[in-house]
Each structure stands twice: as structure tokens, then as C-alpha cells.
Amino acid sequence: MLMSLFDRRYEAMLRPELEQLQLERLQALVARLHRNVRRYREKLAEVRVESLESVARLPFTTPEDVLASFPYGMFAFPLREVIRLHSTLGPEGKPLVIGHTRNDLAQWARLAARQLSAAGVTANDVIQISLGASTHPAASGYVLGAELIEASVIAEDPLHIDYQIAMLRNYRPTILITTPTNALDLGRILEQRRIDPQSLHLRTVLLSRPVSGEIREQLAAALFASVQCSFGLGEILDPGLCVECEAGAFHVHEDQFLAEVCEGELVITTLAREAMPLLRYRTRVSAALCRDQCRCGRSGVILCPGARRDRRFLVHETAFYEGQIAEVLGQTRAAGHRFQLEASQRRLQVAIEMSEDLFANTVSSAESPKQQVESEILVRLGIEADVSFVEPPR
Amino acid sequence: MLLQVKNLRCGYGNLEVVHGVSLHVCAGEIVGLLGANGAGKSSLLRAIAGLLPPWHGEVLVEGRPTQGQPPWRGVSNSLSLVPEGKMIFADMSVRENLLIGGYHNRDRDLQMEVVLERFPRLRERLHQLGGTLSGGEQQMLALGRALMARPRLLLLDEPSMGLAPRMVELVFTEILKMKDLGLTVLIVEQNALAALSIADRAYVMETGEILLEGEPAELRHNPEVKRAYLGKGGVETPDAYESV
Numbered sequence: 001m002l003m004s005l006f007d008r009r010y011e012a013m014l015r016p017e018l019e020q021l022q023l024e025r026l027q028a029l030v031a032r033l034h035r036n037v038r039r040y041r042e043k044l045a046e047v048r049v050e051s052l053e054s055v056a057r058l059p060f061t062t063p064e065d066v067l068a069s070f071p072y073g074m075f076a077f078p079l080r081e082v083i084r085l086h087s088t089l090g091p092e093g094k095p096l097v098i099g100h101t102r103n104d105l106a107q108w109a110r111l112a113a114r115q116l117s118a119a120g121v122t123a124n125d126v127i128q129i130s131l132g133a134s135t136h137p138a139a140s141g142y143v144l145g146a147e148l149i150e151a152s153v154i155a156e157d158p159l160h161i162d163y164q165i166a167m168l169r170n171y172r173p174t175i176l177i178t179t180p181t182n183a184l185d186l187g188r189i190l191e192q193r194r195i196d197p198q199s200l201h202l203r204t205v206l207l208s209r210p211v212s213g214e215i216r217e218q219l220a221a222a223l224f225a226s227v228q229c230s231f232g233l234g235e236i237l238d239p240g241l242c243v244e245c246e247a248g249a250f251h252v253h254e255d256q257f258l259a260e261v262c263e264g265e266l267v268i269t270t271l272a273r274e275a276m277p278l279l280r281y282r283t284r285v286s287a288a289l290c291r292d293q294c295r296c297g298r299s300g301v302i303l304c305p306g307a308r309r310d311r312r313f314l315v316h317e318t319a320f321y322e323g324q325i326a327e328v329l330g331q332t333r334a335a336g337h338r339f340q341l342e343a344s345q346r347r348l349q350v351a352i353e354m355s356e357d358l359f360a361n362t363v364s365s366a367e368s369p370k371q372q373v374e375s376e377i378l379v380r381l382g383i384e385a386d387v388s389f390v391e392p393p394r
Numbered sequence: 395m396l397l398q399v400k401n402l403r404c405g406y407g408n409l410e411v412v413h414g415v416s417l418h419v420c421a422g423e424i425v426g427l428l429g430a431n432g433a434g435k436s437s438l439l440r441a442i443a444g445l446l447p448p449w450h451g452e453v454l455v456e457g458r459p460t461q462g463q464p465p466w467r468g469v470s471n472s473l474s475l476v477p478e479g480k481m482i483f484a485d486m487s488v489r490e491n492l493l494i495g496g497y498h499n500r501d502r503d504l505q506m507e508v509v510l511e512r513f514p515r516l517r518e519r520l521h522q523l524g525g526t527l528s529g530g531e532q533q534m535l536a537l538g539r540a541l542m543a544r545p546r547l548l549l550l551d552e553p554s555m556g557l558a559p560r561m562v563e564l565v566f567t568e569i570l571k572m573k574d575l576g577l578t579v580l581i582v583e584q585n586a587l588a589a590l591s592i593a594d595r596a597y598v599m600e601t602g603e604i605l606l607e608g609e610p611a612e613l614r615h616n617p618e619v620k621r622a623y624l625g626k627g628g629v630e631t632p633d634a635y636e637s638v
Contacts, residue, residue: 017418020398024416024597024607027401031603048414050401081617103612272608274616 004246006117006149007110010255011243011298018254018299023052025271026258030058033279036076039069040279055258055269060280063091063310066235071097074276082275086137088234091310092323096235099275105144107272111240111253112145118243118296119204119228121175123150128173129157130164130182131208132317138208138230138238142177145239151175161189172201176225179317180211181345187222197224204228208238208317210250210305231305233283236268242303251300252289259301261289265309284310313343315383325350328380333358333369338392348385350377353392395457396421396547396578397442402451404441411437413602414451419547424569424579426589426596426610428623434602435582436478439549442580443475455547466498474545478552478582480536484525488516491524491535495542502542509538512568530561537568548572550581554588566592586623590614598623 005011013021027049033040034047043059066074067090075082082099090096100108121127127146131139139157146153154171158164164186167173178186183205190197202225210229211219220227231250232238241257242250252259258269260280266287270278286306294302311322322341329335334352342349350373352358358369370387377385397419405411411434419425429435440446442453444465453460455473474495483491492509496502510517513534519527524535533553540548553569554562562585569579570592583589590596590610598606598619606616613619 017395020395020400020416020418023400024418024604027414027416028604028606031600031605035605050414077617101617102615103608106612106615 004117004120005297006114010253011114011251011300013255013299015299019052021255022258022271023049025255026052026055026269029269029271029277029279032076033277037074037277039065039073052258055260055280058280060262060267060282061278062282063096063235063284066096066278066281067091067094070094072099074278075099076277077101077275084140086140086234088137089312089319089321090235091321093321093327094323098235101274104274107256108141108237108240109144109148111237111256112141113148114145114253115206115230115239115243116142116145116149116151116175118245119175119206120226121146121149121151121204125151125175125203126171126173127151127153127175127177128164128167128171129153130176130178132157132159132179132182137234138232139177141232141237141239161185165189165193165195168200168202174201174203175206176202176204176223177206177208179208180215180219181317183207183219183223183227184215187219190222197222200224206230210244231303233268233285235278235281236270236283241268242300243298245294245296245298247294247296249294249296250303250305251294251296251298252303254300259289259303261287264306266303266305284308284312313341313348314345315343315348316346318382320381320383324381325377328376329373331380332373332376334373346384348377348383350385350387351390352387354389355392358389395419396455397580398452398454398457399438399442400452400454402438402441402453403449404437404446405449406437406446410449411602412441415599415602415604416451417597417604417607419578419580421546421578422573422576423594424573424581424592426586426593427580427582427599428584428586428589428596428613428619429599430584430622432601433599435599436551438599439475439551439580439582443473443549445475472544472546473549474540474543474547475549476536476540476551476553478555480532482524482527482532482535482539484523486524487521488524488527488535489520491539492516492542495539496544499542499544505542505544509541512541512571513538528561529557530564533557533561533565534568537565537572541572545577547578547580550579552582552584554583554585562588586619 030049034044081101083102084100086098087095129139129142143153202223205223205225205227207229210231216227228244230239232241242252244250256272260267264286266283266285268281285308288304290302312319337352339350339352373387374385377383395418399417401414401416403414427435441448492506496505516538553565566588593610595609596613597604
């Protein structure tokens, strides 16, 4: 096949050459970390990387480590060299800061372009990005990549579905980059309003995270377009960790990242990142790696992402942790009460254990604390929640 | 990959100066090896050429290890070193210098024509003693002498050393032209700007380790390279920003 490789030299690199490159970059990374990042200095003092296999002897970096050096402690360069700051969700919903130098952004553009190319994007395409830019730093990655391919990006990201449909009709984008939830909403509303998806000009819908084959087929029919997914991680790159090829496999960009699976958990080493290099970062995501030859011609190892291993929930494409809910509850009458969460794709159910003081001094019924908690969760986290009160277990 | 170096360690006496270096050069590439004085660049180059025995690690030319072979074997392995400070034979004529370069080459008279075609200046000075040439001409002679062996991989050690800026430009233009001849070049340089102007990729070496690898455009924008080799920006440590 070998048709849509944006960066053929690296994407289809033969295994021995790739391993040579990885060894070189790993050695240089360890030397840089040892010199430039205090957190790694002692850990790496006596370390020698003799071969790629010796990566197994290098220390891990956990999300908690990154959090402990919040905000800039993991940076390998002074802040004046960092030209972009993104934040991503860390342990228990605390933010982590990811910095990029000029070279990092240029590389991000190339990696995003690899994914876009695999989705068939060329300079002739018009791209609509409906990710909700404020919550999705991924949007800026796609913009960088699209600019490199010279595709036209619509620099508008309306939240309301009506405006999104209007854009699909007016601008006639051929590529839609969006979240699975939003894509499903779009499909449903098109059907409700009896808008023929064929009247739109969509060719490919690129989803921000992997979905099941069933949903893929459903979306392909509802939007009359082929559906591709991307998989990324905020702390590493999203998009840009791997590329979903035409055959539906996620190939890790192994010229940039060293992927391992330790005790079932995906562990990533950034081989060439300047501002914030991470050595053996424990991603808290279950995964499997597979070295099968892929018919797309890419040589990068195939990643099969699984579930998250920390208690991170996803409701309406917004990720959050239980700790964040506890924090919000702390601002309400329900402060200090035990609660249980149940998250589905669209709604969050919060069951709070009742106590006498919860309703003390409230003239009205249970309605008032319920409303207070619900609106507080919506305002602070942007999540619609159903709050109920339950009897504490005896 | 024409040249592959894997985790190479070497040094002198008890002193290790290259601490586990890996690099590669693909056929047809010009690759720069940048770094300050004493970074271990020349030692690494000597080890690749077989002049310095590696303590550990491997050097592979076209996938074949060169370990345990005498340095002269390297020449017939299509690898030529142009040493630092040119090292031409001052008391020999330009012609004799060139002939020595092609000592193992049966068609050396033919090759001499090719070399003189490349460097017309050398033809003009063919019977002059090497020591009477100007610095730039001597560098051309050293290059020409290396070409006499018809190498596939040319190892250049500090070709800009001791040359006037204008001469550096000329020599580097010649090196760039060698790429068109199908030659592959690994060039060691302190003059980072000059090397980055002709290289396809480059490595940055400091105290016996490689710190960075990348294309010239990336390296030019790398804050560390800017500070240490291109003389831009002040010295700052990231620790100043650490929040702990």
C-alpha cells in the first residue's frame, strides 16, 4: 500500500535502522536529562545505556512525579525557551503542565500530519474541527498538522450542534475532526431533521479517541463518511503518539517514542522532546504491543490501547477524577459526605449518603441540596450530573 | 546505513574519552559531528577509522563489523580519513601526495585525473612541494588525497581549522559537491555554523557523550545549541524555575 505515508523515512523505517536510531536517541536523552533536569540528576548518575534492552534498568517516571514538580520542574529548558504551555489532567484531576519549544511544536505538526495523511487529508481538503477547543488541546495539534499539509482549516469551533451543521453545509468541509459523542449527536440530529448526510461533503470523520467497531459502522452510515480514530495521551502528545493506519492499527511513532508495556501498563519514553522529556513515563493506561507486520507498510509497533488504570471517568468527553467531585462537593452542603459515582457516556450519577445535617435548616425538601450540588458540578467541571441521596449502609 | 556505531567506548591509557556513543550515517548523507574542544569528537573519528581500538561497542560499515581489522583494511573498506591539521607530506610534491592517497588503487592515474578535475588549483601546483601551499590549498590537497582511495565514506576532521572564513566557505562548497559524486561524509567540526550549513543531519557531542541529534534546522533552533555553539542567548539553568 504505502500510499499515504507523510514521513516515509521514519514511518516505514526498517527495524534494525529504527533500533539504531532509538538507541542513539535514548542515549542522548539520558545524557540530557542527567545534565538538565534536577529530578533525574541523581537517579541517572551511575546509569549507562548500553543497548535498547538496558532501558529496563532505567527509573520510571510516574504522573505523581510530574505533579510533584508542578508546574515547571520537569522542564529541561528555561521557561524563556518554552513557547507553548498546555495543561492536562493529572492524578486526581490536578493539572499537569506540558511545555513545548519551537522544535517541539514543529515536531508535533509533523506527527499530527502523519495522522491526517493516513486519514487521506491533502491540500485540497477543508477541515472542520469540532472538539471544543477550550477543553481539547488536541485541536491545536491538528491545526499545526493541517497547516503543514496545507489543508484549509476552519478556525471556528462552535459548541452548539446547530452551528456545526450550518458549518458543514456552508463551508463544505471534507474532513471532520470531532469527539465520538459529538459525532453521534450530529448523526442523530441529521436524522431527526431529515438532512441527507450525502448532501454534506464529508469524506472522513476523524475521532479523538478509539471507539468500538459497532459505533464506527453506525457513524459511517449516519455521516456517510469513512471513520478513523486517533489515540493520544495528554502528557505525551494528543494527537501524535501513534497513527491509525488504513488497516485500523495504531502504529506508535517509534522514531519519537519508545513504547514498553510493564505489568500491563503502557510506558512511554519521549526520545526527542526538548522542553519536557519524560523517561519511562507510566501512562496509567492498559495496553498491549504487537510487532506484527502491517499491510499498510508502517513499521511502528502496533499499540492496542485498553482501559485506564486510574479512576478517571469520561462523561460527555470530559475527563475527571473522583477527587475532583469530592472537591466540588466540598464547596456545597454535601461537604464531607461519602458518595458513589456511576459514569456513563453522557451522564454522571452521584449518589450521596444522607445524614441529618445535610437537610438541617432547609425549609424545603431534598430538592434544594440536590440542585445546589448539580449546578456546582456543572459550573465547575462542565458535567451534567444526576444527584441522588441514599441511606447510609448500616 | 553505510556506517553504524553502537555504544562505542574508547580512550587513551586509563582515560576513557568516549563514553558509549551511538551514531549512524546513511549512504549519500553529509552528517556533522559538532562539539567543543575536548568533547571526544576526534577520538571517536579515529576509532571509526580503526586508528584507535574501541574498548567496547561496535563499528559497522555496510553492516559488517570492522573490529579487529588493521586500519589499512578500512581504506579498502572504502573509508578515508582526512585528519585534523591536514597532515599532508610537506616535503613531497602535490602529485606525490596524491599518489600516496591512492596507493592501493590500481587505477590511481585515472583517479588522479578525476581529482585534478575537481580541484584545478592542485593541477596548477602539481609539482610544487606540499609545504609551500596555502592553508586552503593544503586542505584541498588533503581532500584530494583522501579521494584518491575512491572511498564511499569520507571522514573529515576539522576541515575548517586554521582557515580564513572565505577559505572555509570554499572548502565547504567542495565538500557539498562531493555529495553529488555519491560520497557519504562524516564531518567533525567546532565551527557549528559552517557544518550545519552543509549537513543533512548532525550530532552534538559534549564530554564524550552525544547530547542531541537532528536536522540542521532543528539544531539551529535548539536552545542548548544556540547557547553553546552559535553564541546566542545567555547562560541559564532550568533549575531556576524549579518549584520545589
